[in-house]
Amino acid sequence: MENIIKDIDIISPDEAQACDFKTTEEENTGKTKKLYIESYGCQMNFSDSEIVASIMKENGFDTTADFQQADVIFLNTCSIREKAEQTVRKRLSQFNAIKKQKPELTIGVLGCMAERLKDKLLEEEKIVDVVVGPDAYRDLPNLVASAEEGTKGVNTFLSREETYADISPVRLNSNGVSGFISIMRGCDNMCSFCVVPFTRGRERSRDPHSIVQEARELFEKGYREVTLLGQNVDSYKWSPEENNKARLNRKEEEVTTVINFAHLLEMVAQIDPLLRIRFSTSHPKDITDQVLYTIKKYDNICKYIHLPVQSGNSRVLELMNRTYDREWYLDRVRAIREILGEECGISSDMIAGFCTETEEEHRDTLSLMEIVKYDFSYMFYYSERPGTLAAKKYADDIPLEIKKRRLAEIIEKQAQLSLERNKLDLGKVYEILIEGTSKRSEDQLKGKNSANKVVIIPNDGTLKKGDYVHVRIKDCSAATLFGEPIA
Secondary structure, three states: OOOEOOOOOOOOOOOOOOOOEEEOOOOOOOOOEEEEEEEEOOHHHHHHHHHHHHHHHOOOEEEOOOHHHOOEEEEEEOOOOHHHHHHHHHHHHHHHHHHHHOOOOEEEEEEHHHHHHOOHHHHHOOOOOEEEOOOOHHHHHHHHHHHHOOOOEEEOOOOOOOOOOOOOOOOOOOOOOEEEEEOEEOOOOOOOOOOHHHHHOOOEEOOHHHHHHHHHHHHHOOOOEEEEEOOOHHHOEEOHHHHOOOOOOOOHHHHOOOEEHHHHHHHHHOOOOOOEEEEEOOOOOOOOHHHHHHHHHOOOEOOEEEOOOEOOOHHHHHHOOOOOOHHHHHHHHHHHHHHHOOOOEEEEEEEEOOOOOOHHHHHHHHHHHHHHOOOEEEEEEOOOOOOOHHHHHOOOOOOHHHHHHHHHHHHHHHHHHHHHHHHOOOOOEEEEEEEEEOOOOOOEEEEEOOOOOEEEEEOOOOOOOOOEEEEEEEEEOOOOEEEEEOO
């Protein structure tokens, strides 16, 4: 995905590590039925689809990349913006023709849109048979079986315990090098613009031992990078007492230990020096110096932090209920630069045209961007979501044309900063992890450095996916570094 996002209609906040959709890859193990999944929105949704595929695999389904061959079609949805829901509705209308020709086909809507609309989806989209929220995926086999017998079903129960820690995900659309690991679910931050707490429920952390085991298994299968996922990874907190998961074979002193995110990072980093660790997303109010020093301690924890600010103005941040102000945010950035160095990558999310935002407050966002000098950002204009605090309390009073103009100024500023930051890398040597060939040419390989920057190098046939290589940077654009391998 390009670092400078210009499709202003589909960019999501906080979770916004992906803005397109991914489809199922083919897996044929001889099972009698076929499952097709399309995943929309964030990395967490893509990770959830891997859990869904695992659950369905245990109940007689292989995956297919061709929806025409599917017995069951699932759309794992995003509800963060109206545009995302419109995209899903359009896709359902396309599947309507298939359903008419193949009435035995089961169509399900999963994820955040399912949780938000619940049984209304069955009424609004006549072809939908199953509606399941993010915490109810274990019920999918039962609901699908009922749908096959003619009974439509809904399960949007939000759990305070479900983490799917015991399920080994089926890796979908994987490059075999990088994998996602969900470390927690839900969100306790009630940002006024955000629907996530209502669609994914309360925050709960996953057993760290299961996280380490999943990361170790990925490494043993040849993966060389894992990304630890959560709506707010810095608030990860787990203890056997609170989480009621104490094991009999653990030492007594371990049973009383509270494991925070810094501890978890260290546990995963110690699996093997060749396993890179990334994480997303950090919240400015919770990221600690302990986390930063843990990143510094281990070379295989990537020096990159996604730290969404949303606005550079303290009054607007208060309206957003972000629970920090401009000064707090800039202090956290100073800590990152002091502890991890100027080369540490920092990215952000930006909302243009939030309720009552003035021109001066918009310029505060531009000035903060100039101070921080983000490597890249995910940028979009404010889109009111039903049920959120902002929708209930504030008028969406900024005209669309002003929102778009402010967003264009933010995008232009970020393009300047990205190019400025990338030019600082010219002549420097970085270790990159090869992820595969470039989209533009088989004669080029692509990888990322520790700061999460895409690096393109010539493909001379001696390197392959999963290899580490040292590269000297020769050229750059605002989105990409170009280099040559060195001995």
